Amino acid sequence: MGPAEAPAQAPTEPNLEAFEVLDLPDADAYRTGDGRPGPLYWQQEADYAIDVELLPEENRIEGTQTITYTNNAPSELNFLWVQMDQNLFAPGSRGEAVVPPDARFSGFFEGGGYDVSNLRIEHNGTMYTPEYVIDDTRLRVDLNAPLAAEGDSLALTMDFSFELPDYGADRMGMFDAEEGTVYQLAQWYPRMYVYDDVSGWNVLPYLGQGEYYLEYGQFDLDITVPHDFIVTATGALQNPDEVLTDTQQERLADARASRSPVTIIADEEVGDPDTRPVSSGTLTWQYQADDVRDVAWAASRSFIWDAARADAGTHTVLAQSLYPAEGLGGGENSTPGWEESTEYVQHSVEFYSERYTPYPYDNAVNVGGIVAGMEYPQVMFCSVDARGRGLFGVTDHEFGHTWFPMLVGSDERRWAWMDEGLNTFMNLYSTADFYGQDIERVIRQSSQQAARFAQSSLADQPIMTQADHIRRQALGMLAYRKPAVGLALLREHVVGPDRFDAAFKTYIDRWAYKHPQPSDFFRTIESVAGEELDWFWRGWFYETEGADPAVAEVNVDAATATIAQQTDLLLPVPVELTFDDGSTQMVRVPTEAFATGDTHTISWDEERTIDHITIDPQQMLPDVDRSNNAWTPSE
Known part of the structure; x- marks a missing residue:
């Protein structure tokens, strides 16, 4: 069978470079050529047991933690790297040197950064104090004996404390509410760097803008606060009988079955001693979370709290909102405020669950405070000042992060676009x-x-x-x-x-x-x-160019039109042909038509009279110059 005839194409510069095979890493046993984890894919595991206390009089955190770190790599490890994110805020940090003081990811202050002590390793039945060095936001721990490949584990224990930043790079901080400060805690504990098959130890410093790359594991979290504080955190609350009243537990049970928000603590109940199970001292809230990459928490005396059921596949999720009275919408005609938050949480959980894959956790919590918008497993921080569509937008965005990067754990420090x-x-x-x-x-x-x-x-x-x-x-x-x-x-x-x-x-x-x-x-x-x-x-x-498809030439007698790609961003080009009888014909010029040149000629029935031609009539393409998208016969 002979080749089909086609309108003659004028020779132009070929675009063969645009169609070359992309220079991606070679496939191997860890990552396959079709994008799957390979048969020998591995990753590390980091499990955390953390006991932390909030000291509100000093705006200070004191804690101790044990990280059980399992080396599943095919090579032994002679040292560990730990992320020390609070050191971003210390005077003279690398972040302070590169981030302007008025930038979103600032928050540097005298007294910022970790105090670390009692660092210990337990490995193969031996406990010892290792040599270590802290360099800005990175801690290197040298091991007395290698951590063997393919399953060996050790326990790294340390005490840590730090003064809370008022504004912590728009990811954590303190909001001064009338009924009591709202504390939003994130990047608050030393966390393992990721060791992977691509880069080994991923030890890029924390500068504020680049986010996080973290290992998955189990978290056991004990948070001690004054008795009149309410706490929410990543994970499931393990001791509700000790930290919630009977009334609050009954309301939460009602909320798990209710599509409409159920009030757990009403505005008028905030500060009422009857909302607390004890009248003095401290309470320890115990949370546990499995298969998460991080934990965040919030605490305040000022929280209004409501909750409702959201459906995620075959299981239900408790959608919750905690916020101070400053988050409420005010007045009959004002824009709704945080009293609408739980409805927004419900929508996000259910929409993404149905469209992609079910929300993987039992709780979905939105917290109003100083942070404009930041995501953590099960707990999101959004601005207490957000209202209406703005509050929906930030809530929906932060809960969308449940899928990227909480579920799909990409390297945010390098590739921000992947989440x-x-x-x-x-x-x-x-x-x-x-x-x-x-x-x-x-x-x-x-x-x-x-x-x-x-x-x-x-x-x-x-x-x-x-x-x-x-x-x-x-x-x-x-x-x-x-x-x-x-x-x-x-x-x-x-x-x-x-x-x-x-x-x-x-x-x-x-x-x-x-x-x-x-x-x-x-x-x-x-x-x-x-x-x-x-x-x-x-x-x-x-690459960086926009698109610029154009109608380059029209030959009415030959019933042909030449379509040109005038930049290096090649996309399929939709072309609408309109004839003198008002009828139209859509022609789609595929990208491959421009492999051998910047132009491609289309044609129509010579018996028909063309009236005008329009490229991209729906204006869907990112076209930098639409003035060349249309042709009409000259007068």
């Missing part, structure tokens, strides 16, 4: 669903934002820029919005919802409670969707 971008992509659909928006309109607006950014002075950094190296003015676009709209275009415009959704869910299933790399994501999407996408990853994630 922020994937989560923001999911948020587009959740927000549209909650408010009844047209998702095409939402994506169109996001795509146009990306096009404007591509023309800005900040556009010279690609998405694949290490988190701490992204200019702070560009973080919102490069880590959040640009990867989100790229994935939305991939879903809606390149491979289609059915194939994309199957691939995206497969990625979650494959890498739940594991540590994927960017190549694992790219390969999974390609393999399951059945589409070679090196050109897309290169153009959208590794």
